[in-house]
Amino acid sequence: MKEPVFSKATLGRLPIYLDYLRTGDHGEYISAAEISRALGLGDVQVRKDLNSVSGTGKPKIGYKTTELIAALESVLGRKAATPIVIVGAGKLGKALLDFDGFDEYGIKISAAFDVDKRLLCDRILPMDNFTNYCRLYDIHAGIITVPAACAEEVCDIMIKSGITAIWNFAPTVLNVPENITVCQENLALSLAHLTMKLRK
Ligand SMILES: NC(=O)c1ccc[n+]([C@@H]2O[C@H](COP(=O)([O-])OP(=O)(O)OC[C@H]3O[C@@H](n4cnc5c(N)ncnc54)[C@H](O)[C@@H]3O)[C@@H](O)[C@H]2O)c1
The missing domain is CATH 1.10.10.10 (Winged helix-like DNA-binding domain superfamily/Winged helix DNA-binding domain)
Incomplete structure (x- = not known):
C-alpha cells in the first residue's frame, strides 16, 4: 500500500x-x-x-x-529511523550532521562523506566508500551539501548507489530520472518570504 x-x-x-x-x-x-x-x-x-x-x-x-x-x-518512524547520508561535510554539511532535531521525524543521519581527507573522522567517511556504505546499510535518501559545480556529479553517484530521495542544498537544478525525488532547499527564499511580510 x-x-x-x-x-x-x-x-x-x-x-x-x-x-x-x-x-x-x-x-x-x-x-x-x-x-x-x-x-x-x-x-x-x-x-x-x-x-x-x-x-x-x-x-x-x-x-x-x-x-x-x-x-x-x-x-x-520513531520505531525504526530512516537512515540518510550527507555528501559534503563542509560548513553546512557538518551543521546538519550535528543537528539532532531530525530524530523527531524519524530520520537519522548515519554518516557524511567528503573528498577532503582532512575532514575524515568516525562520522565523516571518504567518498570512495560511499556506494558500498549505501548498499550495506540500505540507504535510500541523501543530502547534497557540496559546491554547485560538483552537485550533479554527486547526484549521479547517489543514484548509482541506490538513493532515490535527495535533499539538495547546492544552488543548481539537478537532472534526475522520474523515479528520483529531489527537494531543492533554499534558505534565502524562506528568509525573503519572511521579510516580505515586514513590508506589508
Ligand atoms: N540552499 C541553501 O539555503 C544553502 C545555504 C548555505 C549553503 N548552501 C550551499 O550548500 C553547499 C555547501 O556550502 P558550504 O558553505 O557548506 O560549503 P563548504 O565549502 O564549507 O563545504 C563543501 C564541502 O563539499 C566537499 N566536496 C567538494 N566536492 C565534493 C565531491 N565531489 N564529493 C564529496 N564532497 C565534496 C568539500 O570538500 C567541502 O568539505 C554549497 O553549494 C552552498 O552554495 C545552500
Whole structure:
C-alpha cells in the first residue's frame, strides 16, 4: 500500500500530538476535542490530522490511546529511523550532521562523506566508500551539501548507489530520472518570504 503524504503543516504537528500522548495518563481512549483543548489547536484541524494518521476514531469516544500512539510512531518512524547520508561535510554539511532535531521525524543521519581527507573522522567517511556504505546499510535518501559545480556529479553517484530521495542544498537544478525525488532547499527564499511580510 502507498504511504500517505502529509502536508508540511500536518507533519509539523504530529510530533506535538505524540509528545502529548506519551506524557501523562490519558486513559484508554482520547478524543480529538481533548487533544485540541490541551494543545490549544483548532478542533477541526486536530480531527483532520488524526484521521489522516489513524482513521476516524469511535464516535463520542475517540481514539484508543495506545493505537493512536503506535500510528503516530509509525508515521514519524520513531520505531525504526530512516537512515540518510550527507555528501559534503563542509560548513553546512557538518551543521546538519550535528543537528539532532531530525530524530523527531524519524530520520537519522548515519554518516557524511567528503573528498577532503582532512575532514575524515568516525562520522565523516571518504567518498570512495560511499556506494558500498549505501548498499550495506540500505540507504535510500541523501543530502547534497557540496559546491554547485560538483552537485550533479554527486547526484549521479547517489543514484548509482541506490538513493532515490535527495535533499539538495547546492544552488543548481539537478537532472534526475522520474523515479528520483529531489527537494531543492533554499534558505534565502524562506528568509525573503519572511521579510516580505515586514513590508506589508
Ligand atoms: N540552499 C541553501 O539555503 C544553502 C545555504 C548555505 C549553503 N548552501 C550551499 O550548500 C553547499 C555547501 O556550502 P558550504 O558553505 O557548506 O560549503 P563548504 O565549502 O564549507 O563545504 C563543501 C564541502 O563539499 C566537499 N566536496 C567538494 N566536492 C565534493 C565531491 N565531489 N564529493 C564529496 N564532497 C565534496 C568539500 O570538500 C567541502 O568539505 C554549497 O553549494 C552552498 O552554495 C545552500
